[in-house]
Amino acid sequence: MILTRALVVLIAAAACSCTGAGDPDSQSNNETTGHVRPKLILQITVDQLRGDLPTRYYERLGEGGFRYLWENGIVYRNAHHAHANTETIVGHATLATGAHPSGHGMVGNLWFDRETGFITYNVEDSNYRLLTEDADVDEDAEIDPSQRAARSEGRSPAAILTSTFADELRSNTGGNAKVIAVSVKDRGAIAMAGHSGTAYWFSKAGGEFVTSTYYLDRYPDWVIAFNDAKPAQRFAGTAWQLLHEQESYLFGDSDDREWETDVAGFGRTFPHSYGDGSSRYFTTLLTLSPAGDELVLDFAKTALVEEQLGADDTTDYLSVSFSATDYVGHVFGPSSLEAEDNLLRLDHAIAELLAAVDQQVGLDQTLVVLSADHGAPDSPGYLNSLGIPAGYVQPETWDRDSAIDRIKTQFGITGNLIETYSHPYLYFSADVRNDQRIDQEALEAAVVEELSKFPGVSLAVSSTALRRGNLPDTHLYRSVVRNFHPKRSGDIFIVFEPNWFINDFDGLTVASTHGSPWGYDTYVPIVFVGAGLEAKTVDRRVETVDIAPTLSTYLNIKAPSGSVGTPLEEVVN
Numbered sequence: 001m002i003l004t005r006a007l008v009v010l011i012a013a014a015a016c017s018c019t020g021a022g023d024p025d026s027q028s029n030n031e032t033t034g035h036v037r038p039k040l041i042l043q044i045t046v047d048q049l050r051g052d053l054p055t056r057y058y059e060r061l062g063e064g065g066f067r068y069l070w071e072n073g074i075v076y077r078n079a080h081h082a083h084a085n086t087e088t089i090v091g092h093a094t095l096a097t098g099a100h101p102s103g104h105g106m107v108g109n110l111w112f113d114r115e116t117g118f119i120t121y122n123v124e125d126s127n128y129r130l131l132t133e134d135a136d137v138d139e140d141a142e143i144d145p146s147q148r149a150a151r152s153e154g155r156s157p158a159a160i161l162t163s164t165f166a167d168e169l170r171s172n173t174g175g176n177a178k179v180i181a182v183s184v185k186d187r188g189a190i191a192m193a194g195h196s197g198t199a200y201w202f203s204k205a206g207g208e209f210v211t212s213t214y215y216l217d218r219y220p221d222w223v224i225a226f227n228d229a230k231p232a233q234r235f236a237g238t239a240w241q242l243l244h245e246q247e248s249y250l251f252g253d254s255d256d257r258e259w260e261t262d263v264a265g266f267g268r269t270f271p272h273s274y275g276d277g278s279s280r281y282f283t284t285l286l287t288l289s290p291a292g293d294e295l296v297l298d299f300a301k302t303a304l305v306e307e308q309l310g311a312d313d314t315t316d317y318l319s320v321s322f323s324a325t326d327y328v329g330h331v332f333g334p335s336s337l338e339a340e341d342n343l344l345r346l347d348h349a350i351a352e353l354l355a356a357v358d359q360q361v362g363l364d365q366t367l368v369v370l371s372a373d374h375g376a377p378d379s380p381g382y383l384n385s386l387g388i389p390a391g392y393v394q395p396e397t398w399d400r401d402s403a404i405d406r407i408k409t410q411f412g413i414t415g416n417l418i419e420t421y422s423h424p425y426l427y428f429s430a431d432v433r434n435d436q437r438i439d440q441e442a443l444e445a446a447v448v449e450e451l452s453k454f455p456g457v458s459l460a461v462s463s464t465a466l467r468r469g470n471l472p473d474t475h476l477y478r479s480v481v482r483n484f485h486p487k488r489s490g491d492i493f494i495v496f497e498p499n500w501f502i503n504d505f506d507g508l509t510v511a512s513t514h515g516s517p518w519g520y521d522t523y524v525p526i527v528f529v530g531a532g533l534e535a536k537t538v539d540r541r542v543e544t545v546d547i548a549p550t551l552s553t554y555l556n557i558k559a560p561s562g563s564v565g566t567p568l569e570e571v572v573n
């Protein structure tokens, strides 16, 4: 049964007045910290935005988006996630909590629940159904394998084990701070809203924004009105077109590459047609393009106004997680014409969001932080074309049966050895784990040795050895330790060679897949802007766990319960 089906985790120019100057008379100083107490914290997360990407096409960006942030902000150019499994919920939860996965518990988009005996999707919760009928994941049209693995339509943050910055803000203000989080992905919104805010995400089945009964008993009127306007339908009969002349793009002469994925007729070349809106894949295609970010942007702008965020002296919190960069990166690769155009359009979306915040609240009254849940590898085809080693790992070609037989003979195991492999974790069967006659550490060491022989495997880490601190003190091992939660992590953590990864999304072949502890996956931007901060570039290595305690320290409130990061001195001093 070993590795029969790797459950690979999906992982997965607007004008802006943005002066940042504002009216000094309207600013309220925090006497303890010396800072302007912002009326709004705006946390922007771009899914799969590797640290080099915001400035890759810098001269072609508009004025109000990335350029505004990079030219007016404190820019950390050497920022990394410090955990090994660089997947979406893991990164979002880390940004929100300042904890490593070992603390917040989100060790992967999926994990095997040893109590229930099922693979668990990180934010599924059968106690809290969706507030909208027929908005559950459409398993036939869903290309995100981790969402498809959920066994319930219900969603909540219950599996996040520590508090988030937003929770601490709500707690500090007696619940007066308003907290709203928006994303195409449920997990991109739920992690950031924490346990006490309100999360909204895009239901591909319903073509509208939804939440669950964890958050609300009924939708606010503005959400009903937003959805009644059928926001997705404006893309019916249209196509994703290039923003500029094709010749002007870095990848203008390489639109059609063999490693790109044609999802449901979306094609490998521009224009990418969304169809007439009748296909069951219609809304999925929207999320594989800048349209997904435009929908999120529109919903976030509406929330900003209708919820009166930043309107009074209590600091509010708005999280916007843009997912298109991730899906476009997976389907076409981060170095593709599609990814290039998507970046330029994301720049416009961010500019529009900042302009809306400037108009509603004032950017001088807002602390903006931008980062990413993880980076991304380039597609092996692209890297190979430059002579750089890279490739796809194919666990189905490994000689697993022989390896299993050897181990079973050695340890006298008669039943199943492996329960499941949900990359990066390999879980032993309950019978093997509960067998007192078996030396678990020796068994894990034997499996590690066999795994290390398979092509593409760089490192396999035994959980028992890790629990006993019996491993070399290297960067890679430390990142696996930070990812370890005793109830959720598997018995073995598998790390592939750099630029090698599984590209099978449970049947759909994709161009690239993040999720490793290697630099391209851990490297993300961190930028803080606004509320009196002076522009600065910092090249010291910092970590994403630093963001939440930085926000807490800036506001002089308690850091989240599992926070282990260090407040960034350039922001808080």
Ligand SMILES: [Zn+2]
Binding pocket: 011, 012, 047, 048, 087, 088, 089, 326, 373, 374
């Ligand atoms: Zn992601």
